[in-house]
Each structure stands twice: as C-alpha cells, then as structure tokens.
Amino acid sequence: MKIAVCVKEVPDAGPGRRMDPGTMRLDRSGERSLNSYDLNAVEEALRLKEAAGEGEVVLVSMGQEKALESIRKALAMGADRAVLISDEGAAGSDLVATSYVLAKALEREAPQLVLFGQSAQDSDGAVLWASVAERLKLPMVSQISELEVAGGQITAKRQTEFGYDRIQSPLPAVLAVADSLNEPRYPSLKGIMGAKKKPQDVVKLADLGVEADRAGQAGSRTTVSALNPPPSRGDTVKIEDDGTGAQKIMAFLVERKFA
Amino acid sequence: MSTLVFLEHHGDAIQKGSLGLLSKAASLDPDTSAVVIGSGVSGLASQAAAYGAAKVFIADDASLEAPLPQPRVDVIAALVQANGFDNVLFGASVLASDVAGGLSARLDAGLNWDLSDLAVEGGALVGKRSALGDTIVADVGWTSTPRLALVRSGSFEPAERSGAGAVESAAVSLQEFSGKATMLDQAHETASGPSIEEADILVTGGRGLGSPEAFAKLEELAAALGGAVASTRAVVDSGWYPYPTQIGQTGKTVAPKLYIGAGVSGAIQHKVGMQSSQTIVAVNKDANAPIFDFSDFGVVGDLHEVIPALTALVKERKG
Ligand SMILES: Cc1cc2nc3c(=O)[nH]c(=O)nc-3n(C[C@H](O)[C@H](O)[C@H](O)COP(=O)(O)OP(=O)(O)OC[C@H]3O[C@@H](n4cnc5c(N)ncnc54)[C@H](O)[C@@H]3O)c2cc1C
Ligand SMILES: Nc1ncnc2c1ncn2[C@@H]1O[C@H](COP(=O)(O)O)[C@@H](O)[C@H]1O
Numbered sequence: 044m045k046i047a048v049c050v051k052e053v054p055d056a057g058p059g060r061r062m063d064p065g066t067m068r069l070d071r072s073g074e075r076s077l078n079s080y081d082l083n084a085v086e087e088a089l090r091l092k093e094a095a096g097e098g099e100v101v102l103v104s105m106g107q108e109k110a111l112e113s114i115r116k117a118l119a120m121g122a123d124r125a126v127l128i129s130d131e132g133a134a135g136s137d138l139v140a141t142s143y144v145l146a147k148a149l150e151r152e153a154p155q156l157v158l159f160g161q162s163a164q165d166s167d168g169a170v171l172w173a174s175v176a177e178r179l180k181l182p183m184v185s186q187i188s189e190l191e192v193a194g195g196q197i198t199a200k201r202q203t204e205f206g207y208d209r210i211q212s213p214l215p216a217v218l219a220v221a222d223s224l225n226e227p228r229y230p231s232l233k234g235i236m237g238a239k240k241k242p243q244d245v246v247k248l249a250d251l252g253v254e255a256d257r258a259g260q261a262g263s264r265t266t267v268s269a270l271n272p273p274p275s276r277g278d279t280v281k282i283e284d285d286g287t288g289a290q291k292i293m294a295f296l297v298e299r300k301f302a
Numbered sequence: 303m304s305t306l307v308f309l310e311h312h313g314d315a316i317q318k319g320s321l322g323l324l325s326k327a328a329s330l331d332p333d334t335s336a337v338v339i340g341s342g343v344s345g346l347a348s349q350a351a352a353y354g355a356a357k358v359f360i361a362d363d364a365s366l367e368a369p370l371p372q373p374r375v376d377v378i379a380a381l382v383q384a385n386g387f388d389n390v391l392f393g394a395s396v397l398a399s400d401v402a403g404g405l406s407a408r409l410d411a412g413l414n415w416d417l418s419d420l421a422v423e424g425g426a427l428v429g430k431r432s433a434l435g436d437t438i439v440a441d442v443g444w445t446s447t448p449r450l451a452l453v454r455s456g457s458f459e460p461a462e463r464s465g466a467g468a469v470e471s472a473a474v475s476l477q478e479f480s481g482k483a484t485m486l487d488q489a490h491e492t493a494s495g496p497s498i499e500e501a502d503i504l505v506t507g508g509r510g511l512g513s514p515e516a517f518a519k520l521e522e523l524a525a526a527l528g529g530a531v532a533s534t535r536a537v538v539d540s541g542w543y544p545y546p547t548q549i550g551q552t553g554k555t556v557a558p559k560l561y562i563g564a565g566v567s568g569a570i571q572h573k574v575g576m577q578s579s580q581t582i583v584a585v586n587k588d589a590n591a592p593i594f595d596f597s598d599f600g601v602v603g604d605l606h607e608v609i610p611a612l613t614a615l616v617k618e619r620k621g
Contacts, residue, residue, distance in 0.1 A: 055590075056435070056590055056592055057590040060434055060437070061434070061437075061438075062433070062434065062438055062440070067440075069434075137412060137413075138403070138406055138412070138413050139406055139407070139410055139411070139412060139413075142403075142406070142407050143407075146407075162571075165434070167415075167416060167433070167435075167570050168415055169399055169415075170399050170400070170402065170403035170406075170413065170415060170452075171403065172400075172403070173371060173399070173400040173401075173402070173403025173404045173406075173407075174403045174404065174406050174407035175407070176372075176404065177372075177375065177403070177404040177405075177407035177408050178407045180477070180478075180479045181479060181482075182372065182479055182482035182483040183371070183372065183400070183404075183483065184483055185396065185399075185400055186396055186552075188539035198486070201396075202396075202489075202535060202538070202539060202545075202552050203369075203395070203396040203397065203489055203552060204312075204395055204396065204551075204552050204553075205312060205489040205490060205491050206489035206490065206491060206545055207487075207489050207545070208369075208485060208487065208488055208489045209485070209486040209487040210370070210483055210484065210485055210486065211483070211484050211486050212482055212483040212484070213482055216482075216483070221535070221536075221539055222536060223509075223535065223536045223537075223538075223539030223540050224539075263412070263445070264410065264411060264412025264413075264444055264445050264446050265412040265413070265414050265442060265443070265444055265445070266442065266443045266444070266445055267440045267441070267442055267443075268428075268440075268441045268442070268443055269440065269441040270438055270439075270440050270441075271438070271439045271440070271441070272438070272439070273432065273436050273437065273438065273439050276596055276598075277598070278598070279594070279595070279596070279597055279598060279599075279600065280597075280598065280599050280600065281589070281594050281597070281600040281601075281602065282600070282601055282602070283589075283601075283602045283603070284585075284601050284602060284603025284604070284607070284608055288585070288601040288603045288607075288608045288611075289607075289608050289609075289611030289612040289614075289615055290611075290615065291599075291601065292583060292585075292599060292601060292608070292612050293612060293615040293616065293619070295583070295598075295599045296527075296560075296583075296616075297619070299560075299581055301503065301527065301559070301560050301581070302527065302615075302616050302619055302620070
C-alpha cells in the first residue's frame with residue numbers, strides 16, 4: 044500500500060515565535076522543527092506499512108527549501124522518500140492555495156491513503172485535510188484516535204463534542220489522526236545516518252502544473268490587516284523546581300486562600 | 303450583503319454556539335438566513351427563526367442522517383450557488399470545521415478560523431482572529447466572496463430576536479464521493495456522575511502523567527483541596543480517564559476558581575475550555591510548554607515529585 048503523509052515545518056513554540064509586522068506573515072527565521080502532530084501521522088503510516096509487509100511511505104510538504112532539515116527527521120523514522128514543494132510563488136498561501144497545491148502533488152502520487160496530523164502548530168487550522176479531500180474527491184475522516192485498515196477499507200474512532208463516533212470508509216481515503224493515536228518512535232542512529240541519502244525531491248509549482256495565480260498571495264482569498272496584542276492576563280510567575288516547587292505552590296495557594 | 307449561518311444540531315436541539323452566531327449575524331446583516339441539515343429536522347426551523355433568521359433552509363433527507371461533513375458541503379455549496387450568499391458562517395466544531403474546509407475548496411472561497419468576533423466595516427465582513435496560541439490577535443478579511451468563517455464556540459451568547467423565519471426546503475444532491483464514508487456508531491452523550499463544571503477546584507491531568515495509574519496522585523490532591531479531577535483529550539483518547547472529565551474544545555468548558563494542570567501542555571484546544579479559570583497553576587517539565595504563557599503560577603518540574611509533595615503539604619496544613 045502506498046501512503047502519503049502531509050507534513051509541515053513549523054517555528055518552535057516559545058518566545059521566538061512571532062508574526063512579522065511588515066509582511067503580516069509568520070516569521071520563519073528562528074528555530075524550526077517538524078510539526079510534532081505530524082509525527083503521529085508518520086508513525087501510523089510506518090506501522091501500516093510494517094503490518095502489511097510491503098508498501099511505500101511518501102512525505103509531501105510545501106514550505107521553504109530549508110524545511111528539508113526538519114523533514115529528514117521523518118525520513119530517519121523510516122519514511123521512504125519526500126516531495127517538497129518549494130517555490131517563491133507559494134509564499135503566503137492560505138487554505139485555498141495550499142490545498143490546491145498539495146492536491147496537485149498528491150494527484151501525481153496517487154496513494155491509497157493520505158494522512159494528516161491533527162493540526163499545524165503555527166496555523167491551528169485543523170481544516171486542511173477537508174479541503175484537500177474535496178479537491179481529490181476522496182472520502183475523509185478526521186480526529187482519528189483508533190484506526191484499523193483491512194480489506195480495502197478503514198474503520199476509525201474519533202472524538203467529537205458528544206463522545207466517540209465510529210466511521211467506515213473505503214480506500215483510497217484522506218485521514219487526519221489525533222496525537223493520542225500512537226507514540227511516535229525515535230529515529231535510530233542507522234535511520235539518522237540513512238535519512239540524508241533517501242530521495243528528496245524538491246519541486247516547483249510549474250513542475251506540478253500549478254498556475255501562478257493559484258498559489259501564494261495571488262491564489263489566496265484571505266488577508267491579515269493588523270496585528271494586536273491580546274488582552275493581558277496580568278502577571279505570570281514561572282519558577283524552576285529546585286526541590287522547593289511544592290512549597291512555593293503551597294505558599295501561593297495559601298496566599299490566594301485555596302488552602 | 304447576505305449571510306448564511308450553518309446551524310448544527312444534535313438530537314432535537316440546535317447547538318447553542320450556532321444560535322449565538324446566528325443572533326450575532328442577524329445583528330450585523332438583516333438579510334441573514336440559516337440552514338439546518340439532517341434527517342427529520344423540519345421541526346427545528348422555528349428554533350432558528352427565534353434567533354433572527356429571515357429565512358431558514360431545511361435540507362431533510364435520509365442520506366443526511368449521520369453528522370458527516372462531505373454531504374453537507376454538497377448542500378451548502380448548492381445553496382450558495384443558487385442564492386449568492388456573501389458570507390457563510392460556522393460555529394466551530396469537529397463537524398463544522400470539516401464542512402467549512404471542504405466548502406472552501408469546492409468554492410475556492412477564503413476561510414478564516416478561530417474568530418472571536420465579527421464586524422462589518424465599509425460594507426464588508428472583518429474578523430478578529432486569535433493566533434499563535436493567543437499571543438496575537440489579528441484583524442482578518444477576505445478578498446472575494448463568499449467569505450467563510452469559523453467562529454470559536456462561546457464567542458456569542460444566543461439572543462432572541464424576531465426573524466421572519468420563512469422556511470424553504472433545500473435541494474439535496476450528493477456527489478458520489480460524499481457518501482463513501484459512513485457512520486457505524488454515532489456518539490451520544492451519556493449522563494455521568496458529578497460534573498467537573500460544578501467544581502470550584504479542578505486538578506487536571508495530561509499525558510505527562512505517563513500512565514493511567516498516576517491519576518491516583520491527582521485524585522489524592524483533589525480530595526485534599528476539596529476539588530475534582532479533570533483531564534485532556536490525549537488521556538481520554540488513550541482510555542486513561544473518562545470522557546465526561548475532559549476539558550476543551552470537544553469536552554467541557556469550565557471556569558473554576560482554581561485550575562491546577564499537571565503534565566498538561568496547554569494546547570489551544572484545551573485552553574479554550576479553561577481560560578476563564580480565575581487562578582491557573584501549572585506543573586510541567588518543559589519550560590517552553592504553552593500552558594506557562596497563561597498560568598498565574600508555573601513550576602518547571604517533574605509532576606511525580608511536585609504533586610505528591612504538594613498533597614502532603616495541603617494535608618499537613620489541614621491537619
Ligand atoms: C479539533 C480538535 C479538538 C480538540 N479538542 C480537545 C479538547 O477538548 N481537550 C483537550 O485537552 N485537547 C483537545 N485537542 C487536543 C489538543 O490539541 C492536544 O493534543 C491535547 O490537549 C494534549 O493533551 P496533553 O496536554 O495531555 O498532552 P501533551 O500535549 O502530550 O502534553 C503533555 C505534557 O506533559 C509534560 N510532561 C511530561 N512528563 C512530565 C512530568 N514527569 N512532569 C511534568 N510534566 C511532564 C510534557 O512536557 C508536555 O507538555 C483537540 C485537538 C483538535 C485538533
Ligand atoms: N504546508 C504544508 N505542507 C504539507 N502538509 C501540511 C502543510 N500545512 C499543513 N499540513 C498538514 O495539514 C495538517 C493540518 O494543518 P492545519 O489545517 O494548517 O492545522 C498538518 O498536521 C499537516 O499534516
């Protein structure tokens with residue numbers, strides 16, 4: 044079975060993460076890594092391939108060329124190869140443009156399964172799979188916390204606001220997995236050594252037949268016009284536990300009359 | 303301007319978030335319609351009219367019984383094409399997000415999510431969007447119509463206002479791929495014991511506990527403080543703790559006097575369910591965990607040491 048996994052490089056959380064007030068886009072110049080939720084999708088793809096005893100796991104990503112450094116982590120875990128769509132003309136793509144470009148790349152791969160992580164930690168969108176499935180005209184199931192693949196179909200359990208649904212779908216299908224589905228493996232030393240040599244195809248929009256006005260800002264339908272600080276929560280205190288952490292919490296609780 | 307609001311229902315009730323959004327939309331645009339999609343849902347039209355809908359579209363068909371997104375994209379896309387709505391609004395939920403994402407691709411229509419407010423400026427819709435874990439609030443807009451928006455649940459309280467409420471049935475014609483995913487078992491809320499929504503003090507456990515057994519440590523602390531134990535989706539999905547104790551976007555919204563998080567990262571979908579807590583305390587071994595950004599008191603440390611020590615101190619003080 045051929046499985047495509049959509050992965051994204053994101054800026055690390057923490058004080059360095061910010062929007063660039065000039066471009067109104069995310070500042071991608073700081074420390075970056077693979078969106079950790081996508082590791083669950085990679086892990087699931089590897090397990091499905093291992094269980095089937097055959098198949099291929101292809102990573103598909105859109106991002107800057109330097110994103111290959113992050114994508115290699117998933118290759119080191121065991122994915123077979125990567126396709127990175129990297130093009131100046133794709134910068135600033137919103138959902139409409141991103142889903143169009145990714146769908147073009149996925150059409151070319153024609154996998155049996157397309158897996159997504161539960162959300163990208165820089166966009167918090169948790170919607171991209173729905174747009175991609177629509178463009179590929181494939182069935183789609185999101186928020187998967189248990190997955191079974193057998194006999195050309197998938198059965199999935201997922202959480203909604205009301206508890207757990209169980210949904211079935213034939214293959215090929217587009218799936219988004221929750222971070223509770225599995226525990227991503229650590230790459231082995233051998234995996235890390237071998238990752239660099241695995242095929243890493245950097246493609247341009249034109250290679251995929253994406254028209255210039257379908258990607259980047261030209262292909263996007265949303266704008267950001269201003270950035271404001273959120274309402275402040277007041278003072279926050281953060282201390283390192285040096286063995287007295289519990290006492291310090293206790294003092295705080297006593298001061299606030301909780302204990 | 304004309305606006306369509308997607309009304310999500312469960313059983314016989316339209317979701318409160320959808321009704322809140324409908325009343326907000328009707329206050330911004332008198333030409334606001336609503337759509338209810340399901341099987342045997344004709345009776346829900348009157349609920350929609352009471353919150354300001356000028357028109358209520360009903361798509362009632364056996365093929366729409368299960369709350370699955372793709373058939374709903376077909377219904378709404380046809381409505382937008384026939385009526386030329388400028389805005390299509392959704393109250394965020396698992397279902398609505400998937401519908402909105404599909405519709406965005408079907409119509410090549412821009413979608414803004416995580417909106418906490420909507421306004422009309424110069425005849426066009428604009429939104430307030432919390433981004434980067436709520437460290438920034440962006441003003442967002444659209445460059446074409448229809449403008450699609452997902453609004454954070456709880457952003458608007460339902461307010462009764464009279465709408466003409468003319469009922470019209472919507473055409474149901476599904477794409478071949480839309481019906482491929484099928485529901486085997488649909489979730490239904492089950493009544494449970496004492497609700498975490500009632501507790502003044504909540505001790506919340508996340509995946510950092512490492513095992514279901516470790517919840518005992520939190521139960522002991524909660525008992526000493528006179529509170530209850532709550533959880534994150536990660537531990538509920540893993541079967542470590544029951545679903546009714548889950549805080550967050552697909553769980554409960556709580557506002558206790560004191561929230562203590564242990565091994566909780568503070569993901570945005572968790573935060574939206576507990577950010578109104580009066581006082582927030584966090585124990586997490588990762589100094590970069592997002593929860594520290596919105597905690598009043600944070601300890602970077604191992605919960606397996608800090609929590610039992612804290613429990614002992616609370617017990618000692620209470621004698
Ligand atoms: C549509 C959607 C809806 C969602 N709805 C919800 C929802 O309703 N509720 C919800 O909670 N989530 C929800 N989520 C999931 C959410 O994104 C996170 O995945 C989830 O909240 C993570 O749970 P966690 O904090 O327990 O686990 P993790 O994110 O894995 O965090 C565990 C934390 O424990 C810390 N830790 C580990 N060991 C220790 C130790 N020994 N001592 C101290 N700290 C330790 C780690 O540093 C880490 O920060 C939703 C996601 C989506 C996409
Ligand atoms: N630029 C991208 N390239 C490839 N996959 C992506 C990209 N952005 C998001 N994804 C995938 O889509 C999922 C959801 O992203 P989002 O809807 O942006 O939260 C992520 O977990 C990834 O699997």
